[in-house]
Amino acid sequence: xxxxxxALAFSLMTAIGAAQAATPSNxxxxxxxxxxxxxxxxxxxxxxxxxxxxxTLKNKVDATEQTAREASATxxxxxxxxxxxxxxxxxxxxxTSIGGYGELHYNNLEGKNGASDLDEMDFHxxxxxxxxxxxxxxxxxxxxxxxxxxxxxxxxxxxxxxQAYLEYDINNQHRVKGGLFLMPVGxxxxxxxxxxxxxxxxxxxxxxxxxxxxxxxGVMFSGQLAQGFSYDIAATSGLSAKDSKYKIRDGRQKVSGxxxxxxAYTGRLKWTAIPGIELAATVNYQEEFGQENxxxxxxxxxxxxLFETHAVIxxxxxxxxxxxxxWDVDGSGPKAYGSDEQTGWYIEPSYxxxxxxxxxxxxxxxxxxxxxxxxxxxxxxxxxxxWWPHKDVVVKVDxxxxxxxxxxxxxxxxxxxxxxx
Amino acid sequence: xxxxxxxxxxxxQTDEDFLSEVFADSVPKSQxxxxxxxxxxxxxxxxxxxxxxxxxxxxxxxxKSVWILEEIGKEQPITFGVVxxxxxxxxxxxxxFRESRGDEIRHPAFTxxxxxxxxxxxxxxxxxxxxxxxxxxxxxxxxxxxMALYLDKFTSS
Numbered sequence: 001x002x003x004x005x006x007a008l009a010f011s012l013m014t015a016i017g018a019a020q021a022a023t024p025s026n027x028x029x030x031x032x033x034x035x036x037x038x039x040x041x042x043x044x045x046x047x048x049x050x051x052x053x054x055x056t057l058k059n060k061v062d063a064t065e066q067t068a069r070e071a072s073a074t075x076x077x078x079x080x081x082x083x084x085x086x087x088x089x090x091x092x093x094x095x096t097s098i099g100g101y102g103e104l105h106y107n108n109l110e111g112k113n114g115a116s117d118l119d120e121m122d123f124h125x126x127x128x129x130x131x132x133x134x135x136x137x138x139x140x141x142x143x144x145x146x147x148x149x150x151x152x153x154x155x156x157x158x159x160x161x162x163q164a165y166l167e168y169d170i171n172n173q174h175r176v177k178g179g180l181f182l183m184p185v186g187x188x189x190x191x192x193x194x195x196x197x198x199x200x201x202x203x204x205x206x207x208x209x210x211x212x213x214x215x216x217x218g219v220m221f222s223g224q225l226a227q228g229f230s231y232d233i234a235a236t237s238g239l240s241a242k243d244s245k246y247k248i249r250d251g252r253q254k255v256s257g258x259x260x261x262x263x264a265y266t267g268r269l270k271w272t273a274i275p276g277i278e279l280a281a282t283v284n285y286q287e288e289f290g291q292e293n294x295x296x297x298x299x300x301x302x303x304x305x306l307f308e309t310h311a312v313i314x315x316x317x318x319x320x321x322x323x324x325x326x327w328d329v330d331g332s333g334p335k336a337y338g339s340d341e342q343t344g345w346y347i348e349p350s351y352x353x354x355x356x357x358x359x360x361x362x363x364x365x366x367x368x369x370x371x372x373x374x375x376x377x378x379x380x381x382x383x384x385x386x387w388w389p390h391k392d393v394v395v396k397v398d399x400x401x402x403x404x405x406x407x408x409x410x411x412x413x414x415x416x417x418x419x420x421x
Numbered sequence: 422x423x424x425x426x427x428x429x430x431x432x433x434q435t436d437e438d439f440l441s442e443v444f445a446d447s448v449p450k451s452q453x454x455x456x457x458x459x460x461x462x463x464x465x466x467x468x469x470x471x472x473x474x475x476x477x478x479x480x481x482x483x484x485k486s487v488w489i490l491e492e493i494g495k496e497q498p499i500t501f502g503v504v505x506x507x508x509x510x511x512x513x514x515x516x517x518f519r520e521s522r523g524d525e526i527r528h529p530a531f532t533x534x535x536x537x538x539x540x541x542x543x544x545x546x547x548x549x550x551x552x553x554x555x556x557x558x559x560x561x562x563x564x565x566x567x568m569a570l571y572l573d574k575f576t577s578s
Contacts (some may be wrong), residue, residue: 083474097496129497139521167521172431191554226498227528275531278551312553391560 014258024093101131101193101420105200109412115404118412123149127162135349136171162215174223180255182230183214184222184268185282185308187323194392194418198350198360201383201414205344207327208378210308211249216264229272238264241299246339248304248327251289262288278312289329300333315325319350319360338372358386360398379403384414394418431518433527436489439502440480442469449482451480454576458569467543468492477572485511486550486576488569492561494520499561503569508577509539513566535562540570 023421109118142164145392148157150213165179182190189212206212237258240250269282290301310323334340344366352358362382369376384398397418440448455476480487485506490500497519504511511533515527551559
């Protein structure tokens with residue numbers, strides 16, 4: 001408006017100036033005034049148009065701001081909804097889980113002094129895990145295993161249900177499981193995926209003395225007593241002597257129509273309070289090792305007690321596993337054969353060269369007839385290397401030197417290929 | 422975001438309480454890094470699988486950045502809180518654990534091993550001693566710490 005007033009004053013002054021220069025007639029002045037009035041009307045009209053345009057622009061800016069805000073909120077909601085959908089889908093998918101492991105073995109062993117040779121290629125274990133979370137507290141875990149590739153009449157393999165149990169969390173510290181589960185004993189009985197241990201074959205001490213892999217049907221309570229200090233206590237089906245040798249390993253009934261006239265009880269304490277160190281001890285008490293088995297054999301054996309203890313140490317690149325296990329079997333049958341005591345131990349130092357390579361040595365000693373003076377002791381030295389091309393895949397090569405009773409020997413190379421997922 | 426699938430069982434500390442503790446009650450405004458292109462690929466390389474999610478929220482003041490991240494142990498996601506200062510780990514904590522095994526990784530004796538750890542390439546600059554019977558949880562924590570160090574570096578540059 002200031003500009004317009006100035007323009008008007010200037011026009012008047014110009015007109016007066018012009019009038020002074022050449023005095024206009026009244027008619028001319030009237031025309032000039034008319035013209036000026038018209039100009040003023042035009043300026044006013046333009047002003048109105050500008051105001052209207054300004055308002056429209058303001059409205060548009062406000063609308064754009066609103067749209068931008070809405071778009072931002074929509075984008076945020078979309079991102080949150082997508083993330084939630086992905087998580088929900090993955091959570092639901094995770095309610096049922098599948099896993100597994102497998103191992104192919106090649107043995108090239110030479111027998112001496114009456115021991116047999118072993119030249120064999122064997123897909124030793126093909127295992128599938130199935131798990132399901134019924135809810136936050138209740139879950140199922142199962143493990144189905146095909147051993148030695150083909151099972152059936154006259155075939156060398158077996159299909160075995162090694163685990164199938166329901167587990168319930170009583171609270172954050174304690175849980176209970178019921179069903180068929182692996183016994184809480186030793187180092188490899190519960191954790192035996194091939195990428196987790198050295199050597200193509202599982203160590204002979206846990207195999208022949210504990211006897212791994214060992215599972216029973218029953219109920220087990222587990223939990224934490226303090227930070228890094230846990231317990232397991234179980235009541236299960238028991239072992240049943242197969243024949244008059246009373247070898248512990250042969251006594252596994254594998255929960256297959258197992259005689260449950262007498263039970264077995266197990267307790268374990270495990271200490272893992274310092275990272276890289278595990279110390280554990282297990283006691284297992286069999287009420288009646290001589291209970292009648294599925295072949296109708298009823299042994300002259302009474303109760304049997306296992307004591308096992310071990311240490312697993314991993315500090316930096318160094319590793320050490322050491323285990324001792326011994327059975328004390330009552331009864332005249334085992335005593336007569338010397339199998340009233342069955343004992344073994346091993347020590348296994350190892351060194352992890354890098355993420356992909358590790359080397360180990362293991363000394364094993366075991367005797368399933370340690371109760372008498374018969375020459376029945378086995379000694380075995382293993383030396384080898386593991387190569388992990390991936391943390392879940394392993395290639396193993398090792399050399400074994402086994403001295404068996406009566407001067408027999410079985411020495412040679414084992415090669416293994418294993419995976420887990 | 423990490424509280425979506427958290428059940429009552431095994432939640433040791435909420436995200437909010439963890440942040441208040443780390444920033445002494447003056448929690449900075451959260452920021453977001455979108456997972457795309459090279460960043461998504463790098464995180465996949467660290468974890469060995471794709472990270473679930475479009476973006477990651479984090480908190481940063483002049484001294485430190487805080488990352489709340491999830492990774493599967495065996496079957497269920499574990500929620501970790503990681504504090505990074507000057508591209509080194511100041512602290513790592515398990516905020517929620519939903520697996521039935523392996524929760525020993527939340528004990529200070531284990532988590533203290535990560536203090537002052539930094540990246541050497543894409544790996545940690547020192548060996549972390551594992552816990553027998555908790556191998557998968559240990560791997561999950563190691564991966565998440567590598568991821569937090571990488572994200573801190575990525576968002577600082």
